[in-house]
Amino acid sequence: MPLLAQRPRARFHPLTVSQVRPLTDAAIEVTLAVPDELAEDYNYVSGQYVALRTELEGKEVRRSYSICAAPTSGEIKIAIKRDLGGLFSNWANDNLKPGDVLDVMSPTGAFVSQHAVTSLNDPQAIGEESVGLSRYMAFAAGSGITPILSITRAVLASNPQAYMNLVYSNRAAMDVMFVEDIADLKDRYPSRLAVHHLLSREQRLSPTHTGRLDAEKLRSMLGTVFRPEVVDEWFLCGPFELVQLLRDELSAAGVSADKVRYELFTTGKPTAAPEGNIGRPVVADAAGGNIEITFNLDGLEGQVLSPKSARESILNAALRVRQDVPFACAGGVCGTCRAKVISGEVAMDENYALEPDEVAAGYVLTCQSHPKGDAVHVDFDS
Numbered sequence: 001m002p003l004l005a006q007r008p009r010a011r012f013h014p015l016t017v018s019q020v021r022p023l024t025d026a027a028i029e030v031t032l033a034v035p036d037e038l039a040e041d042y043n044y045v046s047g048q049y050v051a052l053r054t055e056l057e058g059k060e061v062r063r064s065y066s067i068c069a070a071p072t073s074g075e076i077k078i079a080i081k082r083d084l085g086g087l088f089s090n091w092a093n094d095n096l097k098p099g100d101v102l103d104v105m106s107p108t109g110a111f112v113s114q115h116a117v118t119s120l121n122d123p124q125a126i127g128e129e130s131v132g133l134s135r136y137m138a139f140a141a142g143s144g145i146t147p148i149l150s151i152t153r154a155v156l157a158s159n160p161q162a163y164m165n166l167v168y169s170n171r172a173a174m175d176v177m178f179v180e181d182i183a184d185l186k187d188r189y190p191s192r193l194a195v196h197h198l199l200s201r202e203q204r205l206s207p208t209h210t211g212r213l214d215a216e217k218l219r220s221m222l223g224t225v226f227r228p229e230v231v232d233e234w235f236l237c238g239p240f241e242l243v244q245l246l247r248d249e250l251s252a253a254g255v256s257a258d259k260v261r262y263e264l265f266t267t268g269k270p271t272a273a274p275e276g277n278i279g280r281p282v283v284a285d286a287a288g289g290n291i292e293i294t295f296n297l298d299g300l301e302g303q304v305l306s307p308k309s310a311r312e313s314i315l316n317a318a319l320r321v322r323q324d325v326p327f328a329c330a331g332g333v334c335g336t337c338r339a340k341v342i343s344g345e346v347a348m349d350e351n352y353a354l355e356p357d358e359v360a361a362g363y364v365l366t367c368q369s370h371p372k373g374d375a376v377h378v379d380f381d382s
């Protein structure tokens with residue numbers, strides 16, 4: 001798969017906020033200025049995300065947010081929706097303003113159009129060339145629209161023979177993010193973009209567009225709103241349970257898994273590690289019951305001992321000796337902590353980020369991986 005070799009390791013740089021635009025009462029779009037000297041680092045493919053890092057209440061806080069705009073030189077736009085009790089999202093909605101500086105990780109992530117990438121064999125070329133007749137289907141819930149909007153813009157702009165069918169689910173009209181942007185896109189591509197707004201708490205004229213996006217709703221849309229057999233690629237972005245349900249239903253409808261791309265919200269995921277556990281102090285076992293973890297990062301080799309009794313992740317152990325080991329969600333969702341196993345064996349608890357071919361090639365999520373033997377060597381630079 002072309003993306004596999006082309007996921008460079010992400011790095012943090014300070015970027016200045018150039019604009020903050022309200023999207024709804026509970027969401028903002030934040031534009032970050034990318035200086036010329038960092039243009040290369042912040043090249044991205046529609047559908048990728050960035051991690052933000054700042055200090056709040058005396059603690060380092062990291063969150064990842066999808067990029068909502070199609071690739072534009074000199075800036076990156078993300079959307080931040082308030083989470084119930086969310087420390088970073090509420091702080092950002094209340095306080096972020098032009099001129100503020102945030103640590104922003106260079107873009108990463110594999111939630112991109114493989115169909116367009118494979119056809120072009122160059123991910124950076126999306127938005128520049130045509131790939132022939134292509135039919136896309138996207139399901140977004142809430143802020144899951146963010147990467148899907150970026151992908152929609154890119155595939156429609158890049159290919160005059162691309163068609164996108166978008167189902168966007170929200171509780172109420174006031175929760176719909178990017179409502180004007182979606183309407184503008186629809187005006188620009190009236191015959192190539194179909195948008196179905198589903199509202200779970202408001203009655204709409206069409207019963208198809210009223211109610212929750214669930215198995216019954218999906219089945220009622222299959223074959224009426226869209227025909228699965230002609231879809232080249234599917235995009236799903238929303239909470240864990242919804243994405244799992246849609247994947248199961250599409251599989252039952254005969255859709256091949258290799259046509260389905262999905263991304264989970266980084267909040268609400270079932271396996272997120274408590275932030276306080278990341279890099280927590282663990283003391284090597286003086287009696288010798290340790291695992292030797294070796295890792296390559298930025299061309300340098302690091303080593304750390306991890307007591308067998310702690311059953312800690314490779315990421316956690318590595319962070320004790322190198323603060324710049326990459327991570328964002330710590331929950332197996334974002335893929336930022338990806339590394340390749342050079343020697344030794346690991347057990348990976350969860351994986352919502354790596355493609356099967358990446359796993360087959362030896363890549364693991366270090367935030368979810370525990371060494372199985374006495375020694376393991378991983379490479380973050382691969």
Ligand code: FES
Pocket residue numbers: 326327328329330331332333334335336337338353365366367368
């Ligand atoms: S840090 Fe997100 S998957 Fe490991």
